[in-house]
Amino acid sequence: EAQVTQNPRYLITVTGKKLTVTCSQNMNHEYMSWYRQDPGLGLRQIYYSMNVEVTDKGDVPEGYKVSRKEKRNFPLILESPSPNQTSLYFCASSFTAGNEQFFGPGTRLTVL
């Protein structure tokens, strides 16, 4: 089954404790992206990747890192999480930026 998976689905953590949210797709997509969704603000792009070893900042990259060592995986890293990073996070993939995005199930993160 073609899908995008994210783990964990839910996470409660404390300020400053490094965490990684994994994202994996099995559709051989080149374009992958991370978004955060906050009430009243809609989906905002954090980082995106055009292909392996090619990543770039989206609209709200501060406080986040990503890597793309393999085509299928695009982890989101929070080196020192802060409460303002409490949000719902979505990973998405597509063949190119112009093609329809396939979204993962979402990760709800709470930083205390």
Added chain:
Amino acid sequence: ILNVEQSPQSLHVQEGDSTNFTCSFPSSNFYALHWYRWETAKSPEALFVMTLNGDEKKKGRISATLNTKEGYSYLYIKGSQPEDSATYLCASLSMGNNRLAFGKGNQVVVIP
């Protein structure tokens, strides 16, 4: 940052009525316009990707049109049903820019 605006922010529709809402986006350097349907507690799912001025696309009772010269797209729901209740997101992509910019969504509630 592209400004993608959607209106109205929310609307209530009686079952059986038709409705429509608007997505406005910067028309300069336009490349693609996406529409997604996002049900509560699920992930966004692609409805349409449109690229050409005058494009019209249809999926069941939902259809969309695109005007790239003036920078707007309409989404229509014909004969609304309770299962159409969702948030409808549009996203715009510009040429030479691989960042997909989302609007805040049109939240539709269909009243039985």
